[in-house]
Each structure stands twice: as C-alpha cells, then as structure tokens.
Amino acid sequence: MKRMKKKIEVFSNSPTAEYIREFGQATTLHGLPYIIKKNYHFSETLLWFVAVILATYGAAKLIYDSWNRYNSNPTVISLEKDFREWNHTFPAATVCFLDRLNETRAADFIMEIWNTDQNSSKFEKYSRFLNAVTNLTYDNLDDFKEFVDDSNFKSLSGEQLSQIARQNNVDMIYHANIFDTAFNHQTFKETLTEMGICHTYSGIVSYYHTMKKGPLPSGEIPYCNYLSSVCYARIEDLPQPIRYYIHSPYELPALNDKFFDVLESMERDTTWKFTEMVASPELRRLEPRQRQCRFLDEPLEGEQVYSYNLCKMGCRKRMAYRLCGCAPFFYQKDGKIPVCDVEGLSCVSTFKNEIIKADCECLSQCEYVTFSVDEDHKRTWTYPVPKNIRFRWAIQHYNKTRQKRDIIFGFEDLLVSLGGTAALFLGSSVLSFVEVGYFFSLRLFWHVARKYGPKKRRSLKKIQINK
Template sequence: MLISHKVNGPNSDSLSPSNSDEFPQSSNPSTSSSLTASTASLQHQEPVEHRPGPGLLLFPGTAQRHQHNPAAGTKATTVQKTSARTGASANANADDDNNVSINQKRRSVRSFRRPPLWQKPAKRQENKKLETEKDQDEKQLQADLEWDKRRICLAKVQAFIIEFLQGSSIHGFIYLAKLGLNFLERMLWFAFICVALFSIISLSKRTWLRFQTSPMVISMDRNKLVWNTSFPSLTVCPHKRIDELKVEDYILAHAEHFQSEEDQEDFRDFIVKLASLTYDNLETLPLNKSFGIPSDKYLQLLYELKWPFEPEISSGAAVKMLIHETQTEFGICHSVNSMVARYNAFDYWRSGDWSILDHGDRVTVHPLDGEIYAQIINLSTAYDVYFHGSGDVPNISKQRYTFPESDYTTVELIALEIYTNEEARAFTTKQRSCRFNYEAEDMQTVPIYSFGLCLSECRMFFSLKICGCIPHFYRNRLRNGRRLPVCGLEGIGCLVKIKREIISLKSDRYKINCNCLANCDDSNFFVQSHRSRVWFLGANLQWGIIDYPKMQLRRDVLFSFADVLVYIGGLVGFFLGCSALSFTEIVYYFTARLVRRMFFN
C-alpha cells in the first residue's frame, strides 16, 4: 500500500515507461521479484510508529476497500512497475487490474475533495433549527397572549356578576355575593331562590294554559227588552222530486240504453230513488244497472229531471223573507231565511264561483212586535222540514218533521240564542272555541264557515278516505281546483257498509277528527208544539214564535292578557319581592352596562 502511494508521487518519472531501456525485460519471475524488492529498498521509509493507519484519515472510503481486498492493490502496483521497466505490453488480466486500481484512486481523490452528496451543510441545518425555535417562541407568545386575554375577560365577567348581585333589588340575590358569608350560607340562599323560581314557573304555566284554552265564559243575560231575536229558519225537502214527463223524454232521447220495457221501468225506479238518496236509505238504490250514466253526471241529470217545486212565502215581519234552492245531504231542498243556503246551490257550484254573496238583513223579531208568523203555501206534495238558525244548514243527525200534502200545519217554536262579545274577536278560534262565519280558512267547498257545513265536509272526506269517492250530493270541486271522484254503483255499495259511522262521525275502526267548532253567533230553535188540520187548498206550513225568550246566552272574555300579566306579576312579587322595574334593571345590566364594562372599561 505504501509503495503505491510513492509511485504516484512527484518522483514517479523515474519509473515511467520512457525509461524502460534501463530495465531489460526478463521472463524469469524470480528476477522480477528481486527487482521489485531492490526498487522498494531505495525508497525512503518512515518509521512505522509515526505512520498513519492505512487510509484511515486521508481516504476513509479507500481504506475500507483496501482492507477488504489488499492483494488486488499490491498486484496492480507490481504489474505496473514491471511493464514500465521492460516496455513490453501487458496481458489482458494485468490491464484489467490496472484499470481497477486507477478507478479506485479517482474515487478516493473525489471523496477527499468534497463531502458526500447525502451530507447536509451544517449552516443550513443551524438556520432551520433557529427558524423552528423562532416559530415555537412566536406560537408560545401568541398562546400566552390569548390566555391573558381570556383571564382578563373572565375576571371582568366575574366582577360584573358580583356587582349585579350586590346591587340587585331582587330579594335574596345580594346574599349570593355578600362578603362575610361562608359557603353553606350561600348555598342555602341559592336553594331558596331556586324553590321560588320553580314555583313561579309552574304556576305561570298553568295561568298561561288557562289563557290559551278557556279564557271565555258563557253567562246569562235576562234583559229581554234590549235584544232582538232571530226568526227561525227552515229547510223544506219535498218528497216528489222527479217529473215523469221529463223522464219519458229522456228515455226517448236515449233509446239505445233501454232495449225493453223492463229497462225503462228499472230506470224510472232508479232515478226516483237516486233523487231521494241520503245516508239513511243508501241500501234502497238498485246497484245492478247504471243505464250508461257516469257517476259525475248524477247531480246534473237530477236537476234536468227535477219536478218544478215553486212554493210561495209570506210573513208578518218587517223584512221580506226569501226562499232559495239548495243542495243538501237529503237531496234538492229549499231554505227560508238562510245566510248559507245559496252557497250550496247547484248554479253556484256549476259556475265555479267562490265569492261572498250578499245575504241581506237577518230577519229578527222583538217582544213588542207581538206574534210573528211566516207561511209557505202551494207545497203540492208531502215534505220534510228541518228547523235551524240562519247561519246553519240542516244536519242529518238533527230531528226532522214530516207532514202530508193535504194538511195545514202550524208549528210554534222557542228560541235560545248565543252571541259573542266584540272583545272576543281579538282571540284565536282555539281560545274562543267557536268560529265566526268569515273564518273559513279550513273550508274546502264553501267560502264561509258554518258548523253544519263543516260536518258535511267531514263526512265527505271520511267517505273519500274509506271508499275512495264521495256521494253525488256534495260539491266535488275543491277550492284549490282539485276534483274528487263521485261514487258510482260500486262506491255506493261501499258507503252502505259504513253509513252508521258516517252519520254519527264516531268509529272504533277508523280515526275521525272533524275539528268543527260551533258558530260564535248561533240560534237554536226547539219545537214547542205543532198541530195539523186537513186543508182543501193543499199543503201549507206556518211557523213562528209566540213565546219570546226571556234568557239569552252571551260569550264574554273572562281571562284576558292583562289578567295574565297581573297574575304572573303577583306571583313574582310574592316569591321574589320584585316588580317591573326589577326586570328593567336586569335588561339594563345585561345590555348597556355589560357592553360598557366589557369593551370600554
């Protein structure tokens, strides 16, 4: 190893191939060995003890490679000297060894002149370390600042709450922050305050619930000379509703549906029963033939074939009474002194009108007017009559009276009215438990509200829910434009199975929730007596009031919002000893004063 370093030194020209004539070529191996040894003896040798280790300090990478294969380096040096001395060409193995030695030398020199590529500069590492420490210091400083701000804010909030408790006018709050009290005393006062707050909240909830559910009271008014009494309204439904001549004309015009005399007779029976169809007699309608009539045309056909029922009316009242044709759950009828009958007229339905009509003045009577009667003449047939108020319609669940076509009938009624005070209009329908006629937001077939109309709609939608269709005597077009299917023969067969539930609106199998409230201004009439006698001029009906009511019901406001405030204020004053100014103080403290203390102090 030491010889190799000396050959490549500055005196290596003496051994170069240019001086090869001084060293004759010899083929004897012993001669070559002796020459190599003599040449090595001429070099200056350093003491072994002062010589550095083989490449330990200068060439660490090369030293490791020489230690791994020392024979290769020695052999390469010997071959190089021998070829230089003899001047002959070396064999292939000697050239390979020489190239390996030269490459090793070059790598050793390159590793000595610059550090390896994987080694990072020390200055860059120090700069990065300083930057990291600087970032950590900044983060720590920022965290310390945030914590200081939080501590300052908490200290301000604590001081503000203590100031509020010590200066509050609410009894008991001062003892929560008063100096000189121990923890047990403060907790005792805190428990007293909690009990007082619980009592206030629970009793106030009961007061508010009462205000929302039953703020009204119905009282009796006996000042009979002050009020007017509504005249009884009625609805007359004739038994004869189909004109036979019109039926014959219809059969001739639609001869293709009537192939035999039996078909014609069946149709006459079908159309008569269809005109008188109601929930009570659904099972009487024959369900074997439809005669080519679609179900949505039933009502139109009944009006085309109806019998001309044109009664006349007269009364002794100051206001003229009118009679209007109307469609009810009992078929085509006529109503007198009714404010809602015109909304159930077939012409009103067919025109698609949803406007509010002019009802005129309500017919009323006074005890000073004496006995007031109204009379319907020229009925010409037996009839059913229903007595009701002017703001309602006949109901299938109410009592009806049937009179023959040859009697003159007189009916005497008594009245019981209920009206609502004007102050109650400011309350909701849930609080009043009643509706005025203009509160019709939930009605789907008429633009006004009536208790009877609400029940009719409830029956209609219940039929639609169970059977998927509605009877033909309802309006099948809703306010939103939707058209409901009308029951045909199959649908009527379904209605027969649930007719008891439809009439009573009570069921154990189905959920029925009509949510129909009474009329706020309503009149109830009860038949006191009626008498009939044979009359040769045909059926006549006379009705009226002979005994005026001596009592009237009035719906008044019993528990208003002012009463709620007084009641809750009394509870707060009783349990905490504070007033309205105490609540103003709380609002002031936690708005203006809090902002000032937190941001400007």
C-alpha cells in the same frame, strides 16, 4: 376533593365569575346579591339560594297556571235580562221533497239519453236509477249496488250524476206569506244537505252551500222582538209532499234534527221556543282555540262561512274520501275531493255507518240560536176541498233571558297576574327582566369586545415581544 376546590377557586377568579358577581351586585331581583357576594358565610349563602329556588318555583307555577288559564279558559257565560231591547232572529225552514223525481222530465231524459220509451223493458230500470240519483241521501245509498255492473251507469261521472239530479228534480213552486211585508224579499234557495238536494227559506248559510251559485241575499234577515205580535211564515201550494226542518238562518239542518212531514191535503202548524247565545265584540280578540268557538266569518279551509253542522259535514266528507276516494254530490264541491260516481256511491254505502258516526272535533258557534218545538198541530181534509200542501211555523213566546259569552281573563288580566306573581315572589318588575336581558345580551357583548377585542390582542402581542 382538593382538585374540586381548586377548580372552584379557579372559576371564582375567572372573568365569567367576575361578570356574574357584577350582575348580582347591580340586579334588582331579590335574593341574588346575597348568593353572589363573597363576604357571606356558606350557610347563609345556601339559605338564600334555597329561598330563591323556592320563590322561583312558586312564581313559575303560578305563572304557568295563569298562562294556561288564558289559553284554555279565559271566557265566561253570563245571563242577560234586558229582553225588551232584543231583536230575535226568525227561524229558517229547509224543505225536502219526499220524492224529488219529476216523472215527466225523467221519461224525456230516458228517451233522450238511452233512447228508451215507457214500453221498453229497460225503462223501469232506468227509472229506478234516476229515482236513486235524484233522491240521493245516506238512506238510499244501497240502491246503487244494483247499477255498479251496468255499463250504462258505470260510465257516468260524479259531476254528471249531480247534473242529472238537478235536471230531473221537482221544481220548487210555492206561495209564501210572512208576518211583515218588509221581509217579502225572502225566497227559497236550493241547498245541499245530507238529506239530499233541498230548499231553504230565509237562510244565510244555504247561499254558500249549493250547486246553484247566485247573488247573496239582499235586505235583512227576518227578526222579531218582545213587542211584536206573533212572528210567522206560511208556505202553501207546494207541488209534492214534503219534509221540513226548522233551524237558525246561520246553520243547516243535520241528519239527527227533528223533522215534520206534510202530505197531500194537509196543513201543519208548528210553534217554537228558542235559546239564544250572543257574544261580546271583545271575544274576537281571542283565538278560536282559546274561546272554544268560531264566528260565522271564521270559516274552515274549503268553506266560505262557519257553522257547527257545516264543520260536521266537512268532516264526514273527508272521511268518505279517505275510505272511498270520493264524496257524494250532496256535499259542497271544493275541487280537491272528487264527486262519487256509481261505484263510489256503492263504496260509501258500505261505510255509511262509520261515516255518519265519525268523531268530528267541531267547535260550536260563538253566536247561535237553537229552536225547540212548542206546539205541533196538523189538519187534513178531503174532497171537495181542493188539494193543497201547506205549513206554517211561528214564534209565540219570547225568552226573557239569553246567554252571553264574554272575556273574564283577557291579555291585560294576564299581564297583571304575571307581574303581580313576579313581584310577590321575586320582588321584580318589567324593568328587572329588561335589566336581565340587557346584562346578558348587549352589555355582555360589549364587555367581551372590550376585554378580547383587537386592541387587547395587540397589547398582548407587545407584551410577548418585550419578553
């Protein structure tokens, strides 16, 4: 006990203790001077010490909560009702042929590559192979197990398979009619989807997710407003029965999206309701992890734009690569993941359920439009009416409310919260913390330099010599 008291006495008379007392007398942090000064009773010093500890804990707890809120939940979703001023994005349509194989081209291809005509016994197998390649989706991956051991197909690379699919695909022939002639520039663009090689009308993301690179769309994306009449688009004179998906121009269709089939001598008419989410410009000041969403121009690695379904597709592509060392050609080629050949596609078919159900952590889009079916009508006819395949999609009813993401707790609010908490519990301000930093950095450096610098060492040497 005596030894402990002696150590405390030695420390209290040391230069370090002297400097700490000097800081305590000068600081504007409340409570510290009463702890550091010598002329207080031990019980009073202890009381102030406990008070400062509790105040510091309270301040730290609230500061942590404020910081956590800023990082994890700084946004709010509100409703807007000024519907007369809104322009609504007209939905895009993605068309996938039910049978993509162009039989005439396929016969010519079989003759050119394998020197086999329709009279040969091998023609049927070659035809089945081309049918499997051109119609490649998750649904028909099992078909490739038949061709794994055949050297004619096993030698083909994934790149060659993708070219074969495009070369033998049905051409997208159509006639389009849209509600406003200002948007007549809209066309179908070949698009890579998990439902195979399809074609998207009036899309934006589709221009970045295709084998056939081309110029970006010119002109505006079609839009409607409350004062418009019915907004619609009609596609007709299609060469083959189709399956179509309706979605936002800033998105691609997904595996589980609702679809509509249109067969020969059939017309289908669907009208749609929509829900819209917009974002304030200030939302971009936050990091994606803070706002829990991404804008279109904030792509993930390997992509040029961002959408929720693109993120899911990229996740499944990477999982296919981990399991089989490649990815099917209906995923966008990025130069890092090889395209599956016949053997690779057979492997993917083995794990397709795991790939499709993969747990992908994808953020939603900050701004999006979701469409749901309002009405669905179809009409068929027979001879002598000429055969035709056509469909129409439209928006008849407009929402009078929409959702908006905005910042409710921004960086300025964080500073105010931190400053208020520190002032309430510790009686401090920004200058108080600048003062602490100054005392234990620059001022401490010069204090040590003056006390133990070269002049001090020389004076100590002179004293020793005189002795």
